[in-house]
Amino acid sequence: MTEPSKFVRVCGLSELDEDTPKRVDIDGTPVSVVRTEGEVFAIYDICSHANVSLSEGEVEDCQIECWLHGSSFDLRTGKPSGLPATRPVPVYPVKIEGDDVLVSLTQES
Ligand code: FES
Numbered sequence: 001m002t003e004p005s006k007f008v009r010v011c012g013l014s015e016l017d018e019d020t021p022k023r024v025d026i027d028g029t030p031v032s033v034v035r036t037e038g039e040v041f042a043i044y045d046i047c048s049h050a051n052v053s054l055s056e057g058e059v060e061d062c063q064i065e066c067w068l069h070g071s072s073f074d075l076r077t078g079k080p081s082g083l084p085a086t087r088p089v090p091v092y093p094v095k096i097e098g099d100d101v102l103v104s105l106t107q108e109s
Helices: none
Strands: 007-012 022-026 029-036 039-044 063-065 072-074 094-097 100-104
Touching: 007 022, 007 029, 029 100, 039 094
Parallel strands: none
Antiparallel strands: 007 100, 022 029, 029 039, 063 072, 094 100
């Protein structure tokens, strides 16, 4: 049985500062929501290398950097740009409705 993708409101658009990740929780899943370059992205908040919150890292060039060892993850694809992380982290679809930011935990492929 496949469930239709369920978008949930995670915050208001006006609550997101440019390039400042916001950590939210969707049904127990930590997600980092990032407003950058005129778009909003949602990425799983835990680095694929170790248990580190990506929302504590810096955002630049549509990438979020893990502060511990410096791997950056592409906010569009979740792919790491370099070592030590080798595995991508999940990214999720985002919808903006008025001032509401909605995220679906359905993974983008
Ligand atoms: S914990 Fe993120 S790169 Fe090592």
